[in-house]
Amino acid sequence: MKKIYLCPKCYEVFALDSYPGEICPRLGCGGFFVFGVDEAMLETIIILNKKGYKTKCCCSGHVHRLSNIYIAFHPECEDRLINNLPEGFKFVPSSEHQDNDKFDFSFTIQDDIPYCERMKLFSDKNIELYNWACSLPVFLED
Numbered sequence: 682m683k684k685i686y687l688c689p690k691c692y693e694v695f696a697l698d699s700y701p702g703e704i705c706p707r708l709g710c711g712g713f714f715v716f717g718v719d720e721a722m723l724e725t726i727i728i729l730n731k732k733g734y735k736t737k738c739c740c741s742g743h744v745h746r747l748s749n750i751y752i753a754f755h756p757e758c759e760d761r762l763i764n765n766l767p768e769g770f771k772f773v774p775s776s777e778h779q780d781n782d783k784f785d786f787s788f789t790i791q792d793d794i795p796y797c798e799r800m801k802l803f804s805d806k807n808i809e810l811y812n813w814a815c816s817l818p819v820f821l822e823d
């Protein structure tokens with residue numbers, strides 16, 4: 682199944698069967714990495730990166746099993762976001778991550794609740810993250 686990859690330099694989106702490698706496939710971009718993003722979180726991740734909140738890995742969650750909706754960030758924007766986190770998400774500071782190379786926040790979709798409730802949480806929480814990203818001030822000019 683195709684996965685969506687985003688270049689954080691040119692913000693081009695690529696739907697590919699496999700990881701395209703470190704170099705952005707767009708001719709002339711020169712971006713030196715692309716990362717996989719779930720469709721339900723794509724716009725949120727673009728907004729965050731354009732505002733200077735550089736993201737690392739992320740997941741929009743799943744409805745068919747226990748899963749975490751999460752976004753991990755480079756530690757450089759931790760001080761800026763620490764007092765401005767989306768409500769109801771569990772925050773894990775970089776000091777608690779191996780190598781202190783990221784911080785993240787997450788929301789767990791439990792698998793012991795009805796399917797419709799999982800669908801609703803998946804949708805509601807991803808919309809909340811999108812609105813949260815829209816509401817953030819610019820951290821660093823792109």
Ligand SMILES: [Zn+2]
Pocket residue numbers: 688689690691692693705706707710711712
């Ligand atoms: Zn690019």
